[in-house]
Amino acid sequence: MKLKAIELEKSYDPKEFEQRLYEEWKKKGLFAPNGDSNAPKYSVVMPPPNVTGILHMGHALNNTLPDILVRYHRMKGEDVLWVPGTDHAGIATQNVVERFLLKEGKTRQQLGREAFLKRTWEVKEKHHDIIAMQLETIGCSCDWKHERFTMDEGLSHAVREAFVTLYERGLIYKGNYLVNYCPKCGTALADDEVEYKEIPGKLYDVRYPYSDGSGFITVATTRPETMFGDVAVAVNPDDERYKDVVGKMLVLPLTDRQIPIIADSFVDIAFGTGMVKITPAHDPNDYQCGKRHGLEAINILNPDGTLNDNCPEKYRNLGVLEARKLVIDDLKTQGYYIGEKDHSHEVGHCYRCGTVVEPYLSEQWFVKMDTMAQKALDAWRNDEVRFFPKKWENTYVHWLENIKDWCISRQLWWGHRIPVWYCNECGNMMVRREDPTCCEKCGSSHIRQETDVLDTWFSSWLWPFSTLGWPEVTPDLKRYFPTDSLVTGYDIIFFWVSRMIMASLEFLGKVPFRDVFLTGLVRDKLGRKMSKSLGNGIDPIEVVKLYGADAMKFTLAHSCTQGQDILIDMDSFKMGSRFCNKIWNAARYLLMNLDGVTLKDFKEVKLGTMDKWIIQQLNQASRKVGEGLESYKFNEAAQAIYEYFWNDYCDWYIEASKDSFYSADQDKKDNSMTILLEILKKSLLLMHPFIPFITEEIYSKLPNTDGYCMTSSYPLFDSSIDYSFEAKLVSTMxxxxxxxxxxxxxxxxxxxxxxxxxxxxxxxxxxxxxxxxxxxxxxxxxxxxxxxxxxxxxxxxxxxxxxxxxxxxxxxxxxxxxxxxxxxxxxxxxxxxxxxxxxxxxxxxxxxxxxxxxxxxxxxxxxxxxxxxxxxxxxxxxxxxxxxxx
RNA sequence: GGCGGCGUAGCUCAGUGGGAGAGCGAUAGUCUUACACACUAUUGGUCAAUGGUUCAAAUCCGUUCGCCGUCACCA
Structure with missing residues (x-):
């Protein structure tokens, strides 16, 4: 049958087909697992983006890479599941909604818990749709039927099961401890949610007089306003200067309290005056010191960060900085102030809002981490989980070896409310999988649920199995857990990766994934982290609008080297765009020359030297791509594709074919076109995981294809092909x-x-x-x-x-x-x-x-x-x- | 301070024991029957410095300098 020429648009325009193809794939159910129980399975969970955020380049990267892996494995015929989903991001989301309310002049307290949550769900729905649209725009071939949200019914069930189980195992406890507290967000934070930044401050010398009137000592402090919480002054027991004063009493200035001088070896003799005021409720070192000496801890702050009733009246309800000024003034006028000098120090800030974090003594819930950490270390030692690049294993191990208990209670409304109830009558505490209706001890129906919610990571750490149905032993859980690869940024090794490993081992006795690929961070050309405040971020959707999703994905994969951050700007994506344009035009050229051609059966075509050479080059490229993907060297795989298609197929093979193309011999032309199209088809299949849209679009136009590119079988390296002899001839030419x-x-x-x-x-x-x-x-x-x-x-x-x-x-x-x-x-x-x-x-x-x-x-x-x-x-x-x- | 990374072409980076590579840029030419988002050619590097191991080092080891990241810290 004689073919007719097929017209392609003169230049590559991804807007023409990307969205259409995505819809088509989705409608045909091509993202779903193939259900072939004889094939190996390959499963991946998406790191759930924050539901009120907007996807940034980092998301684009750590969804592009799994998409490549997933498409590759799918084409290899494996039973592939990629689970998408979003995260409720407690603090961040609550902040977003509170900002909305503020614009309307309301607070969440005015609204009440119920109404506030209703409002938050509405915001969540709206943002979720935006995120899903963004993921679709960048072409993620995840199975939307498996989509989950950390606060949906099933996952809430999983969270409750996890909490109660850990409680029953004695791994969850409640207690009054010094935690990191963000006054702005109004909640406790876990240790790793605090970011330390160097802040220029002052070191103030302050006089504390002896109670017996025999003079005074001098303490050095960066935070004079915390003196109302002082319960002692400590010196090093080996400090010769102060040997004789240990045990003497001091009068705390601006108050009428008396505090002792104690000896504790944590005091650095060389720093400041060698005398430290001890404020157990507001400093971690002092807290430990206070415990050692059986000292009381006086909390001087309200939850909003203002001074409380434990302070003299004139300072109450002042913010910390205000109070500091006033205290210094008063110390000056009353003669206790000696002097100050510049002193820069590391100050903790809330990772969500940037506010200075206060060490704050409060009732919180904790997870005991040591035994779980031990299991996670053992799993790594037994090579059950591999990190790419390997250097991150140090970070993982170091964190686990020095782990502290995890504060999981948050004084928020948006999140999983802690499944604990108290009886108003008898004070009984109940930790329950199901909501109780009355006190099991005294039978009273006057019970109340714990008001705190759980840390968002307490639901994310269950993600690889909660999304598959756990605690129910569902077919999905049996088939797809443990998952195969996890792709995420190295900045959440502690928050997420390590904790998922711990949770999976604790609840299912298995690691959640075999491989962890940690991407670099996407930065601007100056190496700065992309951020809203700097305005240097690149919106992936803008990139897609300008260059197409394929161009973005290919460029990202091409620049994704192990262990390096990726420095890019908008122009960087031209690389991918040019490559796509090249592919487009190569196809266009072949299709425009189809007129009068009769395709032959490829198996019966006689191959010449050039044909064998290009087959050899294609096969070698397959090898490099396969090796690259199996070892998470996305750049090597992408480069192999680029070089093969542009340098070999376009620059030499197509050029060489022009010789027979324009000859009068129709049989020669038929022969040539048959091979050209066959190689093009295989090339498209090879490239599909990296540039899914353009390959599918061209594939659909070729006369020698049927079905979908994305579900055809992948051109794997064939070791039986050896045309190295022809390769030598061509390279001489x-x-x-x-x-x-x-x-x-x-x-x-x-x-x-x-x-x-x-x-x-x-x-x-x-x-x-x-x-x-x-x-x-x-x-x-x-x-x-x-x-x-x-x-x-x-x-x-x-x-x-x-x-x-x-x-x-x-x-x-x-x-x-x-x-x-x-x-x-x-x-x-x-x-x-x-x-x-x-x-x-x-x-x-x-x-x-x-x-x-x-x-x-x-x-x-x-x-x-x-x-x-x-x-x-x-x-x-x-x-x-x-x-x-x- | 502990741990880790980086320093290779003008820029962004590959290369981890055997003749220095890519993309972008620059220069010169070309609208050669797909592609000027193209083609052809050229240009460009004491592989940070220094000492060592080795037959052989950009690559392994030591030291120094510069940059960065993390964790832990001093009130």
Whole structure:
């Protein structure tokens, strides 16, 4: 059957088809697992983005990479599940909604818990749709039917099960402890939710008088306002200066309280005055010190960060900074103030809102982490989980080895309310999977639920199995847990990765994933983290609008090297865009030339040298892509694709095919087109995981395809293909072509000026006959009108510029255009360079130690180099002679 | 302070024991029957410095300098 030409748009325009194809894939259910229980399964969970956020480049990256993996495995015929979903992000979301309320002049307290939550769910729904749309826009082939949300019914069930189980195992406890507290967010934070930043501050020297009126001592403090919580002053027991004063009492200035001087070895003799005020309720070191000495902890702050009733009346309800000023003024006027000096120190800030975090003594819930951490370490030691790149294992191990208990209660409304009830009558506490209706002890129905909610990470750490139905043992859980790969940023190793491993081991006895691939962070060209406040972020959706999702994905994959952050700007994505345009035009070219072509059965087509060569190159590219993906070297895989398609398929193979394309021989053309299309089809399949849309679109237009690109089988490396012989011939041809082009470029002969070239092989070998056979093709590549292969060495080349190749000489008839002296001096430089290389090689080969120690293939290679250098030198010397006789 | 990373072409980065690479840029030419988002050619590097191991080092080890990240800290 004779084909008709197919028109593609003149240039690549992803807007034409990306969205359409996504809808089609989705409608046809191609994202769902194939359900083939005989095939291996491959499962991945998406790191759930914050439901009130907007996707940034980091999300684009850590969803692009799993998409590549997932599409690759899907095409390999595996039963693939990629679970998408979102995270309720307690603090962040509550902040967002409170900001909305503020604009309406309301607070959440005015609204009440119920109404506030209703409002938050509405915001969640709206934002969720935006995020889902964004994930679709960037082409994620996740199974939307499996989509989950950390606060949906099933996951809430899982959270409750996890909490109660841990409580029953004695791994959850409640207590009054010093925690990190954000006054702005109004909640406790876990240790790792605090970011330390260096802040310029002051170190104040303050006088504390002895109670007996015998003088005073001097303490140094950065936070004078906390003095109302002071319960002692400590000195180092080895500090000779203060040996005698330990045990004496002091009067706390601005108050009428008395506090003792105690001895504790944590005090640094060399720092400040060597005397430290001890404020157990507001400093972690002081807290420990207070515990050691059985001291009371006086809390001086209200939950909103203002001073409370434990302070003298005039300071109450002032903010910390305000109070600090007033305290300093009062110390000055009352003669207790000695002086101050600049002192920069690390101050903790809330990772969600940036407010200075207060150490705050309060009733909180904790998870005991040591045994779980131990299990997580063992799993790593037993090689049950692998990190890519490996260096992050240090971070993981170090964190687990120094783990502290995890504060999981948050004084928020948005989140999983802690499943604990108290009886108002008898004070009984109940930890329950189901909501109780009355006190189990006294039968009273006057019970109340704990008002705190759980840390969001307490639901995320269950994600790899809660999304699959846990605690129910569902078919999904049985089939897809543990998952295979996790792709996420290294900044959440503690928050998420480590904790998921702990939870999976604790609840299911298995690690949640075999491999963890940790991406670098996406930064701007100056290396700065992309952030809203700097305004240096790139919106992935804008990138898609400008260049298309494929261009974005390919560029990201291409720049994704292990262990490096990715520095990019908007222009960086041109790379991917150009590549897509190249692919588009290659296809366009073939399709426009289909007219009158009858495709043959590829298996029956006779393959020529060039055909075997491109098959070899394609197969080698498959190998590199496979190896790259199996080891998470996305850049290597993407580069292999780029080089293969652009340099081999477009620049040489398609160009070479033009020879038969424009010949009058229809059979030759049919033959050529059949192979071109077959190779294009395989190339599209190979590239599909990286650039799904354009490959699917072109695939659908090809006359030799049916079905979907995304569900066709992947062109894996075939070890039975070996066309290295043909590869050698073609590379000799390419060398000859390049040499002629060099001459043309060097002496600036315009393309329209045809030239006469003679290639004289050193011997009548395979390369010589290949060149003879493909003479007209060569002539095309060289743009010369007259090409002769002088295998018999009979032609007169006396007046031609000689150029040395490996195994042949090229003679270009451009006598009039060259400057003989220039050419000679070029050759002399060449000789000098090759002689230097030859000397090195000879030195190696004559070195007994080298010959004895080096691997045989290295020695062989070195011998090859020797021959090559000698050949080049000898040829160049001959050529100089020839030139002198011009 | 502990741990870790980085320093390779003008820029962004690959390369981890055997002849220095890519993309972008720059320069020169070309609208050569798909692609000017293209083609062809050229340019460009003491592989931070220094010492060592080795027949052989950008690559392994030591030291120094510079940059960065983390964790832990001093009131």
């Amino acid at each position: 390419q060398e000859a072509v390049r040499l002629v082009r060099n001459v043309r470029g060097d002496i600036q002969i315009p393309l329209d000026k045809k030239i006469h070239v003679v290639i004289r092989p050193d011997s009548a070998d395979d390369a010589a006959s290949f060149m003879e056979e493909k003479k007209s093709l060569f002539a095309g590549f060289m743009t010369c009108d007259r090409l002769e292969i002088d295998t018999d060495r009979k032609l007169d080349v006396k007046n031609a510029l000689p150029v040395a190749g490996s195994g042949f000489n090229v003679f270009v008839f451009v006598k009039d255009a060259i400057n003989v002296d220039d050419e000679i001096s070029k050759l002399e430089k060449d000789i000098a360079k090759n002689k230097a290389s030859l000397t090195q090689t000879l030195a190696k080969l004559s070195n007994e130690k080298f010959v004895n120690n080096a691997k045989p293939e290295v020695i062989e290679k070195e011998k090859g180099k020797q021959a090559e250098f000698e050949e080049k030198i000898q040829k160049a010397e001959q050529h100089i002679k020839a030139l002198r006789s011009f």
